[in-house]
Amino acid sequence: MIRYISKPHPITGVTNSKLGVWCFLASEVMLFGGLFSAFLMLRIGADSWPHGWELLNVPLATMNTLFLITSSVTMVMAWASLALKDIKKYRLYMAATILLGIGFLIVKGFEYAHKFEGHHFPSTNNFYAIYFTLTGLHGLHVLGGVLVNTYFLFPGSGLWKKDPDQFMGRVEAAGLYWHFVDLVWIFLFPVLYLL
Amino acid sequence: MSDLSPEAVKHHVKVYVRVFVALAILTMITVTVSYLHLTIAAAVLVALLIATLKSSLVAGFFMHLISEKKIIFAILALAFLLFLTVLLIPVLSHP
Numbered sequence: 485m486i487r488y489i490s491k492p493h494p495i496t497g498v499t500n501s502k503l504g505v506w507c508f509l510a511s512e513v514m515l516f517g518g519l520f521s522a523f524l525m526l527r528i529g530a531d532s533w534p535h536g537w538e539l540l541n542v543p544l545a546t547m548n549t550l551f552l553i554t555s556s557v558t559m560v561m562a563w564a565s566l567a568l569k570d571i572k573k574y575r576l577y578m579a580a581t582i583l584l585g586i587g588f589l590i591v592k593g594f595e596y597a598h599k600f601e602g603h604h605f606p607s608t609n610n611f612y613a614i615y616f617t618l619t620g621l622h623g624l625h626v627l628g629g630v631l632v633n634t635y636f637l638f639p640g641s642g643l644w645k646k647d648p649d650q651f652m653g654r655v656e657a658a659g660l661y662w663h664f665v666d667l668v669w670i671f672l673f674p675v676l677y678l679l
Numbered sequence: 680m681s682d683l684s685p686e687a688v689k690h691h692v693k694v695y696v697r698v699f700v701a702l703a704i705l706t707m708i709t710v711t712v713s714y715l716h717l718t719i720a721a722a723v724l725v726a727l728l729i730a731t732l733k734s735s736l737v738a739g740f741f742m743h744l745i746s747e748k749k750i751i752f753a754i755l756a757l758a759f760l761l762f763l764t765v766l767l768i769p770v771l772s773h774p
Contacts, residue, residue: 497748506751510758517762525769537713549706553737557699560741564695567688663741670733674726678713 490649505657509664516668519618523675526610534611536677539604541595545677548591549669552626555584556666559633559659566652571644574655578637581662585630592623615676622672625665632658698740705733 487493488500496503527533536542562577599605599612606616636658643651709729717725739745744752 496750498750503750503754506754510754513755513758513762514765517765521765521769524766525772528769528773542710542713546706546710550703553699553702553706553733556702556737556741557695560695561692564688564692567683568685660742663737666741667734667737670737671730674709674713674730678709678726679719679722 490647490653499653501653501657502660505660509660512664516618516621519614519621520671520675523614523618526614530610536675536679539611540615540677541598542677544591544595545673548588549673551584551588551591552666552669555581555588556663558584559662563652563655563659566644566648566655569648571641575637575641578633578655582630582633582637585626585633585662588626589623589630592619592626618672618676622665622668625668629658629662629665633662694740698736701736702733705729 486500490499492498493500493503558577558580562574562581565571565573565577596616604612606613636655640654641651643654709726712725712729713722716722744755
């Protein structure tokens, strides 16, 4: 059994679950960092590199950016609702977060479908290779977040009655992950679409 | 965030809404600037500056980093240092 999951550890000052999530996010920084490094390597080494806005759909990606930043605020509002002991509002905000995440994936699906229709694949050139790798990996992270958040909206929320502190800790941890996914997109969007 | 009193949480909710508005405005600014088709150096500078500002807002307020414990910063500092290292590899290795 993992100790200090509801109350902070006396030495670190944070719960072990929060410490664990931050360690996981640090490893995620390195995962995406390695790919950003690969992007830089390809970009600097290329004789010519297309502008993202010439090949990709900027309005759709802008809409997706707004979806993700809105979902970040609904996620933190879901957590704040639990702090205010309002489980109904929590459910509302969590459902909104999930729907916005699904909305992001649907828009991304349209973007991908449009690219495939135009016969643009990861094998087409280095730009599309890194575009599909970065956005595909990010999309998988969004999907993972949607699944975890759905668990905490439905079966996982039973913990609220048994141990509210632990449930709040879980939602906070899921929130940290979700905000990180938003944070990655904040850099992916200008780097791939706007430059 | 250590203070979870209703007053403190309600104050934080107001901050979250303000941060959200700031993020939406910054998104619109970065998209608008991209339509100006600046030189590549200027475009990269503006885009990364705005992205850094937006990510700082998300990390600082939504992830509560402004009031987080030292150990979390220690983990992140190490990750950030290694992140910068992998970013510098292509830059420094380019002839």
